[in-house]
Amino acid sequence: MMLSKKTKYVLLAALVLGLAVIYVPLLVVLLNSVNSDTTFGWPPSGFTLEWWGRAAQNEGVLRALWTSLQAGLAATAIALVLGMMAAFALQRYRFFGKDTVSLLIILPIALPGIVTGIALNNAFRTILGVDLGLFTAIVAHATFCIVVVFNNVVARLRRMGGNLEEASMDLGADGITTFRLVTFPMLRSALLAGGLLAFALSFDEIIVTTFTLGAGLQTLPIWILDNLFRPNQAPVVNVVAAVLIVVSTVPVYLAQRLSGDTASGGRL
Amino acid sequence: MSIAASVSGFLYRKPRLRLGMLLSAPLLWLGLAYLGALAALFVTAFWHTDTFTGQVVTEWSLDNFATLFTDEVYRTITFRTLGIAVAVTVIDAVIAFPMAFYMAKFASPRAQRILVIAVMTPLWASYLVKAYSWRVMLSGNGLVGWIFGATPGYGLTATILTLSYLWLPYMILPIYAGLDRLPNSLVEASSDLGGRSWRTFRSVVLPLTFPAIVAGSIFTFSLTLGDYITVKIVGGAGQMLGNVVYDNIGAANNLPFAATVATVPVVIMLVYLAAVRRTGALDNL
Numbered sequence: 310m311m312l313s314k315k316t317k318y319v320l321l322a323a324l325v326l327g328l329a330v331i332y333v334p335l336l337v338v339l340l341n342s343v344n345s346d347t348t349f350g351w352p353p354s355g356f357t358l359e360w361w362g363r364a365a366q367n368e369g370v371l372r373a374l375w376t377s378l379q380a381g382l383a384a385t386a387i388a389l390v391l392g393m394m395a396a397f398a399l400q401r402y403r404f405f406g407k408d409t410v411s412l413l414i415i416l417p418i419a420l421p422g423i424v425t426g427i428a429l430n431n432a433f434r435t436i437l438g439v440d441l442g443l444f445t446a447i448v449a450h451a452t453f454c455i456v457v458v459f460n461n462v463v464a465r466l467r468r469m470g471g472n473l474e475e476a477s478m479d480l481g482a483d484g485i486t487t488f489r490l491v492t493f494p495m496l497r498s499a500l501l502a503g504g505l506l507a508f509a510l511s512f513d514e515i516i517v518t519t520f521t522l523g524a525g526l527q528t529l530p531i532w533i534l535d536n537l538f539r540p541n542q543a544p545v546v547n548v549v550a551a552v553l554i555v556v557s558t559v560p561v562y563l564a565q566r567l568s569g570d571t572a573s574g575g576r577l
Numbered sequence: 578m579s580i581a582a583s584v585s586g587f588l589y590r591k592p593r594l595r596l597g598m599l600l601s602a603p604l605l606w607l608g609l610a611y612l613g614a615l616a617a618l619f620v621t622a623f624w625h626t627d628t629f630t631g632q633v634v635t636e637w638s639l640d641n642f643a644t645l646f647t648d649e650v651y652r653t654i655t656f657r658t659l660g661i662a663v664a665v666t667v668i669d670a671v672i673a674f675p676m677a678f679y680m681a682k683f684a685s686p687r688a689q690r691i692l693v694i695a696v697m698t699p700l701w702a703s704y705l706v707k708a709y710s711w712r713v714m715l716s717g718n719g720l721v722g723w724i725f726g727a728t729p730g731y732g733l734t735a736t737i738l739t740l741s742y743l744w745l746p747y748m749i750l751p752i753y754a755g756l757d758r759l760p761n762s763l764v765e766a767s768s769d770l771g772g773r774s775w776r777t778f779r780s781v782v783l784p785l786t787f788p789a790i791v792a793g794s795i796f797t798f799s800l801t802l803g804d805y806i807t808v809k810i811v812g813g814a815g816q817m818l819g820n821v822v823y824d825n826i827g828a829a830n831n832l833p834f835a836a837t838v839a840t841v842p843v844v845i846m847l848v849y850l851a852a853v854r855r856t857g858a859l860d861n862l
């Protein structure tokens with residue numbers, strides 16, 4: 310590049326500053342969870358693990374964590390199956406309406422969350438007559454998690470081509486054996502990455518969850534929102550927020566390491 | 578021959594059947610359940626709620642749309658929401674471009690990979706927690722006040738600030754991808770022909786990466802139009818479209834009107850997508 314040294318340093322400064330702005334708020338939340346002050350004053354007055362201990366014994370938090378885990382694991386399982394099937398269909402076949410199908414997979418995440426949320430809420434309550442519960446939230450989460458698995462598997466299928474599978478068939482293996490011994494092992498890390506990302510997405514989701522989870526149930530984000538404006542809960546909210554940051558970014562980091570072709574993770 | 582082998586042999590000769598089996602479950606789920614729900618939502622927007630019983634009355638009328646267009650309150654909220662979306666998009670583009678430029682054009686391949694992960698990982702950190710962190714930072718004795726000596730407090734400014742923060746990575750990544758595809762030789766040719774940095778940027782780099790910027794704006798726009806939680810957390814009194822939808826489902830129990838209001842962001846997005854189609858932005862997603 311033939312740009313002046315000065316331009317280069319100005320751009321580098323912009324990048325460093327931008328990354329600082331991205332990370333500082335997250336660090337503030339992490340710091341606040343061990344801040345001995347009960348209000349979120351800055352600078353922190355001291356260090357304590359008391360809030361972590363209290364959060365670990367808070368029944369509401371533990372119930373919310375359990376609900377989040379159940380919803381995340383179930384939605385991820387459904388998304389893995391449906392996302393993989395859709396990825397094979399769209400990557401390996403040509404058919405009429407292919408573009409429409411790929412648009413359909415992106416739609417739940419491309420439309421504003423509130424639209425997806427009330428559409429499903431309306432469908433469950435007024436059309437199907439199903440009471441909202443954990444099950445309806447799982448269905449909703451799976452709907453927008455499919456795209457994440459889909460993107461990961463499509464990227465892998467595109468990269469690996471069909472040569473090895475053809476070789477396997479030429480050597481006399483039937484389709485099921487080929488899938489079991491050739492295709493699946495090559496897809497495994499992409500599926501794992503997609504699954505981790507889907508879980509992280511489900512674990513964080515709040516808007517769609519608000520509209521599809523039954524009354525009396527809470528996921529961790531909903532617990533935070535319900536307790537955000539209660540001053541005496543602030544220290545425990547800070548701990549739960551810190552947990553959410555860790556639980557949702559660690560799988561993403563692992564997914565990135567696992568699969569070189571997860572270019573943008575699936576929301577994009 | 579075993580049963581498994583004969584089944585797979587049979588399927589091998591019938592690609593259409595294999596495709597049908599692969600597509601049936603995802604299509605049933607998304608096509609029937611999700612598209613059906615969207616269609617039903619759209620239909621519901623034409624119904625109304627019985628003011629006495631609170632039940633949904635399945636009679637067709639345009640009353641909800643009439644209220645939406647004629648009532649001053651909803652017009653103000655619609656324009657406020659649009660204004661916030663535009664402001665957030667511009668702020669994000671201005672911040673993201675230099676960051677993406679350094680990542681794509683000056684960083685080593687190894688550093689590029691690390692930087693992409695560094696930008697992407699917080700993208701997945703809880704939306705709620707990130708909005709909450711700004712409430713903490715903007716509070717009377719928070720970090721922002723400590724550094725700058727003053728804080729904008731909670732309100733419109735805080736909403737724009739928080740939403741810009743939330744969607745920034747969605748802008749950085751497409752612009753980075755667009756700049757990464759831009760051949761260095763074009764920038765060099767421009768310098769060889771005497772173009773200074775600014776001229777090269779304006780006449781070569783910007784036109785060629787414009788579709789990528791538009792691709793990023795699709796996310797900043799769509800996500801802002803539907804937001805209501807950030808407003809609840811840092812927004813003070815000013816409402817956005819999402820809050821109207823939320824309040825009509827919860828407190829007011831008027832699902833048909835909520836559905837009517839929800840069509841606004843969808844229509845704005847469809848118009849926006851149709852308008853930017855020709856820039857090639859959709860291929861940059």
